[in-house]
Amino acid sequence: MSASSPPATRGPFDCIVVGAGHNGLVCATYLARAGRTVLVVEAADRVGGAAVTREFAPGHRVSAGAHLLHQMPEALLADLRLAEHGFDYAARALPTTALAADRPPLPIGLGGLAALGAVSPRDAAAFVPFQERLGRFAKVLYPLLDSIPPRLGTDSWGDRLAFLKLGWRIRTLGRRDMRELLRIIGMNAYDLISDEFETPLLQGALGFDAILGTNFGPRAPGTVLTLLNRLAAESAVAPQPLSQPKGGMGALSDALAKAAIAAGASVRTGARVARIRIEGDRVVGVALESGEAIDARVVLSSADAKTTFLKLLGTRHLDTGFVRRVDHLRSKGLAAKLHLALDRAPVFRGVDARALGGRLLIAPSLDYLERAWNCSKYGESSTTPALEVTLPTVHDPALAPSGRHVLSAIVQYVPYAPKAGWGAERPRALENVLATLEEHAPGLRASVTASEFLTPADLEREFGMSGGHWHHGELAFDQFYMVRPVPGAAQYRTPVAGLYLCGASGHPGGGVMGLAGRNAARALLRGAA
């Protein structure tokens, strides 16, 4: 959706939201519902940020950033009445299948227990208790995602109460589970998963979910935390949370924009903010690149923290300690995206029709993942990359001309700044991915009619996310919850009066979840932070 609708005035507004990514749109809806006058200004000529559908080859459309919806809470979708605004699913409860070059594929999840049992009866027996245990942890942790983090070291009763609630929630797990959660939460995914299971394909698939979108290998400390963060978000969705919006992720964003407009907000695309304006010591609005100034009492930025503070605001309005913290934020992405236009449906070895429409993982063991990560440490793309592959046209044929298909793959790990430079690295990285795919789907190369390879540097350019990072900044202990993105801006409010963060930079980070946007609106409306 690219129109400015309804026609925006020049203000003044109560609130201007910078960026019409999904979080900006969710935030705008809740503010408008609360009676605030709201304008959303988006640099791109369409809404959605990294949740967008666009054509990458004539007649072939794809979700150009995020391609699977699995973290937006059902209750949020319902509260925003997205179905009334045209949102629908092409498919729900998508299966996950782990691929290996030298063994049959392994379906992952409860539906794959029989297949797992044939490979390892021990793992089949351990799988359900493991899933249930992590599921209990995820449920206990979910309310943290859906609330404003407390501040450290204050005398406020609100903050104290939040800490008490957190402690109490963990306590409700009971002694055994509580100890186990505290034991594993700081661990790495490699150790946890290899303690529990012996089947490399299963280990690789579980490890993949811990590292997807991060700058970590499975042996990195904190990867159980990233896994639990993902599971916590998914616990508010459905038992099999992976879904594909009809029309791609852009259709979800279009529905979110309609919900915002229905609530009374205005949305302007093609309106890049050049500067957040300050008078005295508080925000008074924004200046667009076109030179237009728009007034507002409050600005909420869904651009990432580095962009917001260092580029749009300017360091002279911030103290040096805060600037240093923002400058040191780790936000170099390692996830790239490959889109292929295919003249026929691909045949992945051993993959049946149902699995082909789901999520195919090429991460056949934890060591494979770790080795794939190793290359990126030295500024090189993985020679054997780990891939999350989807064929969106299986469930949504309208995304391509009749009989044609689209393949969408997330590629771990492609460095943001390769030591050889992108001129030399791009063809090498693409070749590594195509060779890996060909190994699992012989003949696939011959069916490719067009391709697009988006490196983290391309993602940064296209979506305006610093480092092209999935989470707008690493999701790690030092950039998590009460200190996300940095102390001083971790409750959505920032050191500058009237300026808030409302995108994935803030808690609980990235993924198409909508909670950072909703929490930011709550923080403003409660005046709590």
Ligand SMILES: Cc1cc2nc3c(=O)[nH]c(=O)nc-3n(C[C@H](O)[C@H](O)[C@H](O)COP(=O)(O)OP(=O)(O)OC[C@H]3O[C@@H](n4cnc5c(N)ncnc54)[C@H](O)[C@@H]3O)c2cc1C
């Ligand atoms: C390759 C890749 C694959 C992914 N796959 C998945 C997936 O399958 N499932 C999933 O759940 N998540 C996925 N993610 C993560 C997810 O896409 C992001 O975490 C999420 O889109 C962040 O949403 P946001 O609204 O906070 O920010 P964004 O989507 O980044 O939106 C921010 C918006 O702000 C705008 N903006 C920035 N600067 C300005 C300015 N100066 N003026 C005006 N506007 C501005 C941008 O144009 C953009 O529209 C993926 C991410 C990547 C990079």
